[in-house]
Amino acid sequence: MTARVDGSRVVVTWRPDTDAEGPVGYRVSRRTGHGGTAREEFLGEVTGVELVDDRIGAGVDAHYTVVTVRQGQVSKAAVSTPAMIAPDVSEVRTTVDESEVAVSWRRPPEATRVEVLRGAGAPPHGKGTGVVSVEHDGSGFRDTSVRADQEYFYRIRAVYLTSQGWTRGSQGLLIRAVPGPRAEPVRDLRVDPGTGGRVASWTPPVRGRVRLYVGRTATAATSGAPVAGEPVQGSDGRHRLSLSLPAGVSHVVAMTEDGERRVVGSPVRVVVAPPVTGLRAERYDTVVRLGWSWPEHASSALVTWAKESDGEPIGWERRTRVRYDAEGGFETPMGSGPLVVTVRTTIHSGTDEALSVPTTVRLPGRVVLDYRVEPVGLLRRERLVHLSADVPCRMPRIAVVFTPGEVQPHARTGRDRVLSVLPSQDLEAGERVSVRVRPPWDAAPGWLTCFPLGPGDDVRLRQPSVRELRL
Incomplete structure (x- = not known):
């Protein structure tokens, strides 16, 4: 038989009596303490080969016994190896700066003490080479013997005393820390219109890696996944990353990550207008007639046309959706040369006007x-x-x-x-x-x-x- 710790309970299992004839039952008991303080508690009688003990407390070492009951006869008891629920410390908080690592926790009341070991460059195992025992007050420590830019691992274990006077430790929590200067937030994040979407740009900080997050609010942005892709550095030294933003209001947040430290910069509010679809064009001498499908919530559009040869703008007009519907489309003189016609929807948000990504159509000259x-x-x-x-x-x-x-x-x-x-x-x-x-x-x-x-x-x-x- 075995007794296995599963979270805050013990699962007891055994092999059945294969020689039994007729119905067989199994009585399970728990034994705690030692010598004169020993105590045995009956847990139940089952017909299967497993029993779950969810009434045992933390820090209590126990042996489990199982006897076979058949036609009023009781077999010799089978005894498990000792089992103990040994929870780790909780509510762990870590603070790291250039010359100090500070960690605090809440110790389980059943634990007799807490053990903290530190390893440089790798997790500590036992008390081998490079492993240091860290002094603490039972609820935390401040390690000032660290060096900047060196990776450290701290293993924190709660230690319990068994009924026979032996000590047993919890599995332990592993904390990674890299001391160094505090990460700098991005202070000059910009989001500008780009080809096929928006482009975010910023000046990279001296330390750390910058990740971008997008959400309907600044708070919701940092709780999601970062924007995929690697930024590209331009000739001006700024990093740039293309964004695909949904229509409406979005907030873009730059977060600087340096080891375990994260610093959030000022969010940028972006209003994205949805583009038109199904753009089509017909030429009547020097007059061009356009048609398109309006996206939801868009009430106006900006139409521009330019020479196909050099992209030099020739003219532009605004058209409201009301007028477009009344006239059955858009029509205006644009000349007879080859053209590139562009349509962007517009959305007003406060004092700002947002333009959608361009939708274009080419017209041969006539x-x-x-x-x-x-x-x-x-x-x-x-x-x-x-x-x-x-x-x-x-x-x-x-x-x-x-x-x-x-x-x-x-x-x-x-x-x-x-x-x-x-x-x-x-x-x-x-x-x-x-x-x-x-x-x-x-x-x-x-x-x-x-x-x-x-x-x-x-x-x-x-x-x-x-x-x-x-x-």
Whole structure:
């Protein structure tokens, strides 16, 4: 049989009587004390092979006996090895500074004394080389014989006296301490908008490692897990770490950790606006129409557009959700060149305005050419065709076409007659290109129109009035 300590109770187990015929019971008793002070207490009779003693007090050494009971007959007793519940000290508090380690505790009332051993660089085992016995007053100690930046381990054990006069110690608590200057808190934490999220930056302290914590409140932040990832040091000496913050208000806290010491810096309050989704864009000459899905709680958005070539901003507009819904989207002139359009939602929190991460869409450029038709020559039978652009662009090859018939053509037909072809060329803003043509007068009525040659998805010719085109 065995008696095993399990927390604040003793579990007694034994092997059953395999030769027994008929029902068998087992009587379990506890014996404490020694000699004239010995005492035996009956704990119970069971049919199984285990009994739990949860009435034994701390610091009491006990032997357990078990006898087999069968048909009124009692066997010889089996006796366990001694068992004692020996709890460790409690309410341990540790303070570490540059030249001292101070530890306090509450001793169990059943313990006769407390033993403290110190090891340098490794936990102490027994009283071997490098192990020092630390003096204390029974409830704590102040160790001033330590050196800065040296790792120390303290093992604290409560010691109990058995009924036979022997001592028995608790399992013991192990405390690690590294004396040194107090860790410095981060005092200049900043959280700025970055690509795809926010970026925290700070000046690293001389000692210790900085971890970031995020929560809805500053108190809740430090109770959670630290932000994953390793910071990167920039050319200005500051450390930076990308953050993925939820929409709404968050608090970012920097905690300096140096050995067992932790110091919390001033928290930074951050308001994050949720981004739009499903951004789409359509171009109508120089006018661009946008549509997107609004996130919850966002009431306005900032729309900006820039040149795709160099990212130079061209313009911006704010749009409230009320106006967006009333107009069925967003529409404004943005020019005809290739663009990068960005939409950010905005949230106001007190005097601050928070912008969401950008949602972008790219628009290819589109050449918009205006052309005019002017009668010239003898009897005004010839026509002078002028083409121009409002912005610098590359003009494609343009065909000047005569089409007979009563109905104005809006695309090339099999009855077209090409009167002239203007070569592809670069045009400055406001520059005009002209060509003189002679329409046939043997087929009337008819129309004089211009069409781009080749793919025309990126070119649009803006026609003059029907009066100019009709011959």
